[in-house]
Amino acid sequence: MESGLRGMVVWFVVALLLISSSVSAQGFNSEVDALIAFKRGVRDPDGRLDSWDATSVDPCTWFLVTCDSNNRVQRLSLGRTGISGTISPTLGQLSSLQYLDLMGNKLTGRIPPELARLSNLVALHLMQNELSGPIAPQLTRLWKLQFLNLSNNNLSGRIPTGGSFSRFSSDNFQGNPGLCGAVIRKPC
Known part of the structure; x- marks a missing residue:
């Protein structure tokens, strides 16, 4: 009888450990994966992201990353860090992100439409890069977005209207000669 009870206790402890490890892996590692x-x-080139370690469980200790009280990534402050390349669509997985600053770098390519998944995003600063292509209309669904600056890139096409974009003026889009639309008073 005692061995049966002992076996059940061992099984219960093992089950709890498995559940606990899968919960923490889903919480933090998905953010680690997105940032990596x-x-x-x-x-x-300046090694600003050297502290970003793929084997880490907690990105809250990384340079230029700020987390909320629940240890979820809330802010990425990567403005003027000298980085170049493309914006990974995986940033759209950072569900608690409120502030994304990538301004003043040498980022190229499109603005990923996956950023529209950032339902808590309040500020999106992508100005002074080399981003190109259209602005994804999905970004107008960022309902909490209060600050947007896409100026001085190589964006093109019609500026999406409606949703959160109704808050923004031509200043938020200036310096993109290929853009058109009502907000900048340039017909398409």
């Missing part, structure tokens, strides 16, 4: 995918897509 971003890091792999950029060149970092």
